Amino acid sequence: MKYSHTAISVCALVVGASLALTAVSANELLEGVEHMTGTFDDGQEWQLSVPADWNGVLINDLDSVGNVENASDRATFFLENGYAYTGTRRHPDRGYNWDPQAESDNMVRVLDIFEENFDTPAHAIQFGCSGGGSVGLSVAEDHPGRFDGVISMHASTPVELANMRLDLSVALKALLDPDGDLPLIIEDGQQAEAEEAWLAALEQAQATPEGRARMALAAAVAQYPMWGSQNQPQAEKPDWDDPQSVQDTMVRAAVDGLRRAVTGRPMWDQPAGLMSWTTDVDYQQFYENANPMQREMVSQMYEAAGLGGEDAILADIEQINAFPRIAATEAGVEYFRSRTHSGNIGIPVLHISNIGDGGTPAAVMAGYEAKIEQQGTEDLYRQAFIDAAGHCTFNLAELAASVDTLVERLETGEWNTSPEAMNAAGEASGLGEARFLALDDNTGFRLPDPFNRAFFRDDEVPGLVAE
Template sequence: MRFHRSAALAVVASAALTVSLTSAASAAEAVPIETRGELPGGGRYVVYEPLSWNGTLLTWNPGYGGGGPAASAGPSAEAVAWLTEQGYAVAGVSAGSGWAVEDLLAAGPQVVEVVEDKLGDAEHVIAWGASMGGQVSVALMEQSPDVFDAALPLCGSIAGGIPMLNAALDGTYALKTLVAPDDERLELVDVSDEGARQAAFREVLDSAQQTPEGRARIALAATLAQMPTWSQVGTEKPARNDIATQQDQLYRIFLWGVVSPRQPLEQRAGGNFSWNTGVDYADALRESGGTTLVRKLYREAGISLDDDLAALNAGDRIAADRDAVAYMQQNATPTGAISGPVLSIHETGDAAPVVQQAATYAERVKQNGAGRDLLAQTFVDRPGHCAYADAEIAALVTAMQQRLDTGSWRNFANPHQLNKTADAVTAADGLERGGEFTRENPDEMVRSEREPDL
């Protein structure tokens, strides 16, 4: 907790323990004041000042691309409008391009200073964002605990870019080694032409999917990258024994989830930050959670899984550049060293990042001596990436506000309470409801390490 501006502010902040479900008439009167401007580092910001501030500031961090030409303050205009109606000050930044983590980390504290110069000192400052912006939000709280009191990462790569891209390397390495070992277009690291690389992987994938052997090897490569077997929006969840549909889902997500754009990140880092030195791929498969599916597909194809794993273990390995790794650690591979509350949410069928990022981050928090008193995690069981409904967003922000006001998570972030809050918001304000919050117990990432043993 930061500090109180006044006794009146404390009363208003305390009242945020329950969702203020305003009527349509009062909402129409609560038109926020919008301010836009430039940050000292060259980024752009937007601030929405509510009619009556409750003392909490939410600062939004965009996903891959850095936010584009104009800053936004949340995942949707409807969510921003609802938040300001409840009394939140809401701000956002746009900085850099592509893998803009470094730019956003610099812009985050600056936008807080802008808002506090305008509105006065906030009682609580929450960093939040989606995808890469979720990662930035956690990193901001770790790196600037004097500025940010809490983090609310939505679908965030909260274990960081290094584990995420190491998993991707395992998948692309396996596919190339087993399906097209002599195809030089399939660049694994030190990428020279991202577009040509993507097109080449698509060609190889489509060809391999036409044969039982190729389908088995796609499944192995995707499983080593811990891709979800329910990844396609608008499809039914495959039955446990429906291996054909599960494999098809892995094939369809492979290009987006495994052949992740690497060249822009390597340009930022100044070199290759991924490695597979020392990896035992038989062990990696056992730890992936997908061994049964892969073995069934290999049996159907009539090929030896043991032989393919031996080929992977015998292949030429890739070492990382130490300076590039250091850059990605700083920008940013969160450590889990937190001093304020974090509430994360993931879709179980997300592929970038995978849901295992949540478990990996939770383990880091635990290793740093914090636990359930600071970290809460929730999930929605569906495929897709960052497809949160506005009522889901409202429920998450409400839970975080309750945690900040009381100093304890209590039951605020459990699925039952989150669903109850989202239902109430939808009934009163008409926000899109979305799905159901649920409990999950995902595995950790197979490649959870932050730095190689060089």
């Protein structure tokens, strides 16, 4: 392991949480901050940034290196408000050789270096979004003796999300391109070509009422949201009283979900082989588990397209069920079986997502909640939901509220995660309006019950293929 140590002592940062952040450069961000960088022997970069007015709380983040380099709002918020901000850059081969256990262990190595060079934090918090959120869940299970709490945003567990994305891909393939060349399993380096082919096919399908109806059915079967986006936080929210508006957003969610299913596919399969499957899956049952409001909209779209009523929907679901099954490999499942989350957390975890995430749907949180219930760790676990589209598009008020909420839990032993309390904390930060909400029939989203793809470490997987 190699590292460098730079102390920058121009002036201490004394910007309070009540002040809005302005754009800064990385050099400006690190004024008055003691900054260390290095690279672990496995090639993952790490960094420590400690402001002169450190408040004793350490925020560790899988993505901190890139955030500090780019002086992101996230890094600026933490450092300007007295938090030590530490962590790593994502491993260079993470996109096709993901090892969640190694990532989790490296978070501890960062904390080790911090304590060797500075002090033991009053609170060590693992924070992250998307992959960083998933690492946070791993840390809560693997290293509760080193960290005090976790803020996990837009996180997922590998097997659940890979299977959920495969369900969407298979349903769309079976309904729109059963005999065509659209790929379902994509190797690293093939993502751009596969994405282009799929987008062309989905654009053609969107041009007809029949295609739109079938796209909406596929999304409902796979428990994708009724509205949202992968990358656009300003994706228009539908008028829930306007069926056409809702239908438009359902189709868009299917497109964004498929794009991420295609481009993210190699991450799941490369380490040891295919680790998701459709063997022994009943897509009729999956559709029965869909959001009732979503099912009603699908029915309306089928009728309006002239396809017919429920009988036509059932016939299309049978077409999905008749599509050739995909079997996981024994090695692929075993690789992730030991690396997937268990729900056996030992420290408080605040698990957060936008309800309009089209790429990593908030529905996957139901899968982790099932693990928590199985392990009996409910007292340590809370969920919160943001009324927004996009993936990791939380705002600064929501970030401030999340940190305040977890620190309060660490110091008092009590959770206060109601939307009203978290929105009040966001407003008190002076950083804008937080958008936490309670899930009800007016949001267009509810956690699925049951979640189609819940997976536990001791689950049997049918039809495994030996390699």
